[in-house]
Every structure is written in C-alpha cells, then in structure tokens.
Amino acid sequence: MARNRCKILIIEDDPGFRELLTGILNQMDENFEVRCGGSYREAREAIQKELPDLILLDIYLPDKDGFYFLEEFRKNGHEDIPVVLVSASGNEKDKLRGLELGAMDFINKPIAIEDIRARVAFQLRLKKITDDQKWACQKTNEGIKLLYKELEKKNKKLEQLDQLKDEFVSMVSHELRTPLTAIKSSLSVVYGDTEGRLSADQKRFLEISRKNIDRLARLINDVLDYEKLKSKPVGFKMAENDLNALIGETVRDFEPIAANKNLRLETEFEADLPKFALDRDKIMQVLTNFLNNAVKFSEKGKIRIKTARWDGDTVRVSVEDEGVGIEEENLPKLFQTFSQITNQGFRKPGGTGLGLAISKSIVEGHRGRIGAESVYGKGSTFYFILPLRVGK
Amino acid sequence: MRNRPKVLIIDDSEADRILLHEAIKKAGLEVEVQTARSGEEGVKKANELRPEAIIVLDTLMPGMNGFEACKKIKEMDQDSKVILCTGVVDAVDAAKARAAGADDYCVKTDDYEAVVGAIKSLITS
Numbered sequence: 001m002a003r004n005r006c007k008i009l010i011i012e013d014d015p016g017f018r019e020l021l022t023g024i025l026n027q028m029d030e031n032f033e034v035r036c037g038g039s040y041r042e043a044r045e046a047i048q049k050e051l052p053d054l055i056l057l058d059i060y061l062p063d064k065d066g067f068y069f070l071e072e073f074r075k076n077g078h079e080d081i082p083v084v085l086v087s088a089s090g091n092e093k094d095k096l097r098g099l100e101l102g103a104m105d106f107i108n109k110p111i112a113i114e115d116i117r118a119r120v121a122f123q124l125r126l127k128k129i130t131d132d133q134k135w136a137c138q139k140t141n142e143g144i145k146l147l148y149k150e151l152e153k154k155n156k157k158l159e160q161l162d163q164l165k166d167e168f169v170s171m172v173s174h175e176l177r178t179p180l181t182a183i184k185s186s187l188s189v190v191y192g193d194t195e196g197r198l199s200a201d202q203k204r205f206l207e208i209s210r211k212n213i214d215r216l217a218r219l220i221n222d223v224l225d226y227e228k229l230k231s232k233p234v235g236f237k238m239a240e241n242d243l244n245a246l247i248g249e250t251v252r253d254f255e256p257i258a259a260n261k262n263l264r265l266e267t268e269f270e271a272d273l274p275k276f277a278l279d280r281d282k283i284m285q286v287l288t289n290f291l292n293n294a295v296k297f298s299e300k301g302k303i304r305i306k307t308a309r310w311d312g313d314t315v316r317v318s319v320e321d322e323g324v325g326i327e328e329e330n331l332p333k334l335f336q337t338f339s340q341i342t343n344q345g346f347r348k349p350g351g352t353g354l355g356l357a358i359s360k361s362i363v364e365g366h367r368g369r370i371g372a373e374s375v376y377g378k379g380s381t382f383y384f385i386l387p388l389r390v391g392k
Numbered sequence: 393m394r395n396r397p398k399v400l401i402i403d404d405s406e407a408d409r410i411l412l413h414e415a416i417k418k419a420g421l422e423v424e425v426q427t428a429r430s431g432e433e434g435v436k437k438a439n440e441l442r443p444e445a446i447i448v449l450d451t452l453m454p455g456m457n458g459f460e461a462c463k464k465i466k467e468m469d470q471d472s473k474v475i476l477c478t479g480v481v482d483a484v485d486a487a488k489a490r491a492a493g494a495d496d497y498c499v500k501t502d503d504y505e506a507v508v509g510a511i512k513s514l515i516t517s
Contacts, residue, residue, distance in 0.1 A: 132490045135486075135490050136486035136487040136489070136497075137483065137486070139489070139490075139496075139497040140481050140483045142498065142499075142506065143481030143497075143499035143506070146498075146499050146505065146506055147481060147499055147501065149501075150501045150502060153502075
C-alpha cells in the first residue's frame with residue numbers, strides 16, 4: 001500500500017523540460033508521486049484536485065505567469081506548501097520578487113541535476129518537520145482541551161460533594177445539640193436540687209458527666225461555627241475595641257487552667273496601640289483557641305502573650321509556649337480543616353480539629369493573616385496579624 | 393463476509409485494558425479486541441495479528457515503552473496502524489509519537505472518548 005508518498009507538482013510549459021524534471025525526481029525516490037501541468041490554468045486545476053507537498057513552478061507560463069499563481073496560492077492560505085521557482089532568466093529582480101511573494105527557493109535553467117536533487121530534498125525535509133510540528137501541536141491542543149473538560153467535570157462533582165458534606169455536617173450538629181441541651185438541663189436540675197443529699201461519689205460522677213457534656217457542646221459548636229463561617233464569610237460585629245484590654249481579659253480567664261499545670265502566663269503589650277475595629281467575641285475565640293492549644297501541649301515553663309506593632313499599620317498578636325512543638329512538615333497542615341497532629345509520647349488531646357481552621361477564617365475575615373512557627377521539642381508560636389483600621 | 397477488524401490494546405494497567413475494552417463495546421464498534429500487558433508482549437502479538445490490526449499503545453510502560461514499541465511495530469510493517477495514548481498530554485511526547493511513526497496520539501480520559509474516536513477514524517480510513 002502506498003502511504004506517505006511525497007506528492008510533487010511541476011508547473012512548466014516546456015514539455016521536454018517537464019519530462020526531464022519528472023525523470024530526475026523519479027530517479028531520486030520511486031515513492032515520489034509526480035504530477036505535471038503546463039499552464040496557470042492546469043496548475044489551478046491540479047491544486048484544486050489535491051494539494052502537493054512541493055511545487056516546482058516555472059515563472060513564464062503561456063496564460064498567466066508564475067508570480068501570479070504564487071501570489072494567489074499564498075493568499076488562499078497555503079502558507080506551508082513550499083514553492084520553488086524555476087527560471088531561465090537568472091534575473092535578480094525576479095528572484096527578489098519571488099521571495100517576496102513567498103517562494104522558498106530558486107532553480108536556474110539550465111539545471112544541474114545534483115543541485116535540483118539537493119534543493120528538492122531540502123524542501124521536503126523542511127516540509128516534513130513543519131508537518132510533524134503542526135501535527136504534534138494539534139494533538140497536544142486536542143488533549144489539553146479534553147483534559148480541561150474532564151477537570152471541569154471532576155471539579156463540579158467535588159463541589160457538589162463538598163456541599164453535600166456541609167449540609168450533612170450542619171444537619172447532624174443541629175440534631176445533636178437538641179438532645180444535648182436536654183441532658184444538660186436535666187442534669188443541672190438533679191445537681192441543683194439534691195446538692196445536700198448526694199454522696200461524694202455521686203457528686204463526682206455528676207461532675208464528670210457535666211464536664212463531658214460541656215466538652216461535647218463545645219465540639220458541636222466548633223463544627224457549627226466552622227460551617228457558618230464557611231457559608232457566610234461576612235457577618236462580623238465590628239466595633240472599636242482596645243485589643244490589649246481584650247487580651248488581658250482572656251488571659252485572666254486562663255490563669256486557673258494554666259496554674260493547674262504549673263504553667264506561667266506572661267503578657268507583653270504594645271504601649272501605643274490605638275483602638276480599632278474588630279469583632280470582640282470572634283477575636284477572643286481565636287485567642288482562646290491559641291491559649292487552649294498552648295496549655296494543652298505544654299508540660300512546663302511559661303506561655304508568653306504579646307502584642308506588637310507590625311509592618312506599619314498592623315498589629316501582631318502572638319502566643320508563645322515552651323511545649324512539645326510541631327515538626328516542620330506538619331506546620332502547613334495546622335490550619336486545615338479536621339487536621340490534628342499527634343505528637344509521639346503525648347496522648348492525643350481531644351478536639352474537632354476545627355479550632356485553627358475556624359481561627360483562620362476569623363482572622364481572614366478581619367483581613368488579617370494567621371500563622372505559626374515552631375521548633376520541634378522547644379515550643380511553638382502562634383500569631384495573627386490584624387490591620388489597624390483606625391477610625392473606621 | 394468480511395472479518396471484523398482487530399484492535400490490540402497494549403497497556404500495563406489492567407484497569408485501562410478493561411475499561412477501554414468496555415468503552416469500545418459501548419461505542420458499538422464491531423471489532424475483535426485483544427490485549428497485551430507490556431511493550432514486548434505487544435510487539436509479539438502485533439506481529440501475529442498482521443496486517444489488519446489497529447494497535448492502541450500506552451506511552452508509559454515499564455520495560456519497552458510505547459514509543460519504542462511503536463517504532464518496532466512500524467519497522468515490522470509500515471502499514472500497521474498505531475494509536476499512542478497517554479494520561480498526560482505533552483507537546484514533546486506528541487512530537488516523539490509522530491517521530492515514532494504513530495498514526496494518532498491522544499489522551500486517555502475517564503470515558504476514553506478520544507481513543508475510541510481515533511480507533512473509529514482509523515477503521516473507516
């Protein structure tokens with residue numbers, strides 16, 4: 001079967017010369033499919049029938065000249081088919097005009113057989129390289145388009161799944177809260193009514209129940225908070241606040257908890273800090289989360305809470321502990337949803353794994369940013385930076 | 393009656409072999425499908441199936457990869473029809489496929505749409 005045969009078109013009005021050229025080409029490669037035409041009209045007919053891989057074109061034709069054909073051929077969009085002009089004139093002007101119109105090369109009559117062979121071979125090689133590149137480019141584009149389509153499909157599916165998950169989590173959390181409230185209030189009725197009549201053991205067990213119900217309620221609130229923040233990023237109650245005072249208050253609440261573990265709390269406040277707009281409850285929530293983590297993961301030493309001016313119009317709030325620290329590879333995971341890092345040798349502290357993700361949403365809702373630094377075994381620093389939007 | 397055209401799937405991934413076979417059936421192509429799990433096995437089978445098989449070749453395989461296998465198959469028989477397919481499109485790979493003599497180069501997506509399309513157009517050509 002003849003596949004990939006090279007098609008060459010000769011446009012030449014001299015029958016003897018046509019035959020000579022055909023002979024040279026056929027001798028060069030028996031796979032060449034050589035066709036001929038003797039005039040502009042025949043040339044047009046030939047290319048309408050089938051486009052060749054190479055055209056050898058005589059300048060002087062009986063009806064219209066080779067330049068006319070060449071100009072029209074290029075104008076019709078056949079940019080990638082090489083045309084080699086064949087002429088007896090050897091005229092420099094003709095050569096220049098031919099090149100301007102898009103000829104790839106020139107062959108002068110009388111012809112040298114070796115010269116023709118080399119030039120034809122060169123043009124065909126060039127054509128093949130161009131064709132190959134065009135093919136590869138086209139195939140790549142097709143592939144990219146398909147992959148893109150597939151990616152879009154997958155993305156849409158993921159979005160749907162994510163939404164389903166959100167709805168599910170939200171529904172479950174709400175459903176859990178209702179019975180929990182019932183248990184909690186019933187328990188406090190028992191606890192309150194029968195204070196004097198309870199034995200020490202009973203009291204202890206009731207206390208354990210109460211603590212764990214509180215914990216469960218906190219976890220469920222975390223989940224709900226996160227879902228809320230995700231679905232409604234706005235909705236902050238912004239008001240001017242004294243950040244240092246707010247931090248001082250939060251830290252005081254933590255003192256008994258820290259003292260229980262023999263941890264010292266130290267504060268260092270930026271003296272010159274203006275009041276600025278923030279959501280008091282939300283920022284307290286972030287701070288509580290930081291402090292909770294610091295206490296949870298520290299066995300000794302102190303926890304330093306610091307505010308400092310940062311990059312001009314921002315303030316940086318940091319909580320620095322001397323606890324177990326976080327391995328470097330785990331740092332990027334910290335603020336992701338449901339991520340909890342377990343430290344070897346320490347029990348896995350309970351939590352939803354949502355605390356830091358919620359904190360991140362809150363800080364970003366204030367147009368701030370959140371981060372952590374840590375040296376494993378030496379301690380961690382969690383910080384957030386807020387813009388001081390004074391007067392707004 | 394004319395014999396059904398043969399399609400030879402050469403892919404080291406069993407999942408791809410099965411799923412592509414299914415996609416061909418689903419598309420309603422009246423072909424006889426055979427498979428090979430490596431470039432080496434594929435070249436041997438391609439030789440046995442000569443001359444009418446359409447060969448679908450995965451580019452990335454341990455041992456003899458798709459480009460090498462394509463070259464070998466084309467050396468045995470210039471007229472064999474080879475489709476090289478890939479999981480990731482890459483202009484360099486496309487150029488390599490062309491240089492290896494592939495008749496088509498396409499991407500394997502979940503539904504194998506492009507591969508099945510390429511087989512179809514080679515059958516009708």
